[in-house]
Amino acid sequence: MRDRTPIPCPECDREKYFEGLCYACTNRKVRESYESMSDGQIQTTVQNIIQNIETIGKWEQVYKDFTGLLAYRDINTREIADAAFRNKIYNPATLYRDASPELQDELIALINDPYCAHAGDILSCLSVIGNDNVQSAFYQLEKNPLPWRKNLYVDPSFYAEQAGWTFGADGTRIQLNYDSCYSLIKESREDNAVLVARARAEECAICSCQTIDILSLDGRDQRLSFLGLPGQLNIPICPNCASMCDRTIVRYQLDGESTFEVVEPYTNEKYISDADLTSLVNSKMVLSQTEKPAYFSCGNDDVSTIGGNPDWIQDWQYEDCPDCQKKMKLLAALQWDQLIEASEGTLYIEICTDCSVIVTIHQQT
Ligand SMILES: [Zn+2]
Numbered sequence: 507m508r509d510r511t512p513i514p515c516p517e518c519d520r521e522k523y524f525e526g527l528c529y530a531c532t533n534r535k536v537r538e539s540y541e542s543m544s545d546g547q548i549q550t551t552v553q554n555i556i557q558n559i560e561t562i563g564k565w566e567q568v569y570k571d572f573t574g575l576l577a578y579r580d581i582n583t584r585e586i587a588d589a590a591f592r593n594k595i596y597n598p599a600t601l602y603r604d605a606s607p608e609l610q611d612e613l614i615a616l617i618n619d620p621y622c623a624h625a626g627d628i629l630s631c632l633s634v635i636g637n638d639n640v641q642s643a644f645y646q647l648e649k650n651p652l653p654w655r656k657n658l659y660v661d662p663s664f665y666a667e668q669a670g671w672t673f674g675a676d677g678t679r680i681q682l683n684y685d686s687c688y689s690l691i692k693e694s695r696e697d698n699a700v701l702v703a704r705a706r707a708e709e710c711a712i713c714s715c716q717t718i719d720i721l722s723l724d725g726r727d728q729r730l731s732f733l734g735l736p737g738q739l740n741i742p743i744c745p746n747c748a749s750m751c752d753r754t755i756v757r758y759q760l761d762g763e764s765t766f767e768v769v770e771p772y773t774n775e776k777y778i779s780d781a782d783l784t785s786l787v788n789s790k791m792v793l794s795q796t797e798k799p800a801y802f803s804c805g806n807d808d809v810s811t812i813g814g815n816p817d818w819i820q821d822w823q824y825e826d827c828p829d830c831q832k833k834m835k836l837l838a839a840l841q842w843d844q845l846i847e848a849s850e851g852t853l854y855i856e857i858c859t860d861c862s863v864i865v866t867i868h869q870q871t
Pocket residue numbers: 515516517518519520527528529530531532
C-alpha cells in the first residue's frame with residue numbers, strides 16, 4: 507500500500523501528497539521574486555528575453571520571465587516586440603503591447619495584405635496595442651473584409667475583445683475593462699473598501715444554500731474612484747449556484763440594496779458543505795493598498811482582482827447587458843480556491859453602469 511498520509515505545506519498548512527511547498531505558495535514566491543527585482547535585474551532579464559526570444563514558445567524561462575515582468579513589473583515591451591517581430595513570433599500577443607509606431611505600421615501593412623498568412627495572430631497583437639490607429643484599421647477591415655477573413659471564425663472586433671476593447675457598428679470604441687487594477691489579498695488589516703464573501707440572511711430559492719455578497723464595494727474609497735460608482739455596491743450570489751448555472755444577474759443600487767437571479771441552473775443540488783461556507787465567509791480578503799499593473803492577473807500566480815485585464819481560463823467572454831444589450835465591462839475576477847480550499851475556477855463579474863446591472867459568469871478548465 508502506498509502511504510497516503512497528507513503532508514502539510516510548511517508555509518500555509520494546506521494538505522497535499524508531495525514534499526515541499528504547495529503549488530499556491532510556490533507561485534506566490536515566484537511572483538514575489540519578480541516584485542522584489544531591482545531595476546538592474548529587470549534590465550538584465552529583459553535583455554535575456556530579447557536574446558533568447560525564439561525560445562518563448564517553449565513556455566520555459568523566457569516565457570516565465572516575460573509574463574512575470576509584464577504582470578508584476580509592468581515592463582515596457584517595445585524592444586521585446588522588435589525582437590519578436592524579427593523572429594516572426596506573435597505569441598503571446600502581449601509581447602507587442604508597447605510596440606513602436608513603426609512596428610505598429612508594419613503590422614497594419616501585413617494585415618492589409620489580402621492573403622495575410624498569420625491574420626489571427628496579427629489581429630491579436632494589434633488588439634493589444636489597441637490605439638486609435640488600430641481601431642480604425644480594424645473597422646475598415648470589418649466593413650470591407652479581405653480574403654483572409656474566410657479562414658477566421660470571427661471578425662476583428664471580436665479579436666479586439668481579448669485586449670479589453672471593441673467597437674460598435676458605427677466604429678465607436680467600447681471599453682471592456684478598466685485600466686486601473688487592484689488585487690484582493692489575505693491580510694489581517696481593517697479595511698472596509700471591499701468586503702469579500704459576506705454572509706447574507708436569506709437562503710437561495712433554488713438550492714437553499716446560504717447566500718453571500720461575493721463583493722461589497724465602497725465606491726467612495728479613493729482607491730476605487732476609477733470605477734465611478736460613488737456609493738455602496740453589494741453583489742449577492744448563491745455560492746453554490748454561481749458555478750452551476752449559465753450566469754447570475756444582479757440588479758443593484760448605490761445604497762447597498764441589490765437583488766439577484768440565477769439563470770439556467772444545471773441542478774438544484776447543493777455541493778457546497780457547511781465547512782466550505784465557513785471558510786468562504788471567513789476568507790478575510792482585503793483590497794491591496796497600492797495599484798497593481800494592468801496585467802497583474804496574467805502572471806503565474808492565481809490572484810483576484812478589481813479592474814485590470816483578466817486572465818481568461820476559457821475564451822474571453824464579455825456578456826451583453828440583459829437590459830440594454832450593450833457589451834458589459836469587467837469589474838472583477840475572483841479565484842475560487844482563494845475562498846474555498848481545493849475549489850476550481852474563476853468567477854468573472856461584469857457590469858453595465860448605465861443600467862445598474864451586474865452579470866457573473868464562471869469558467870474552469
Ligand atoms: Zn502553501
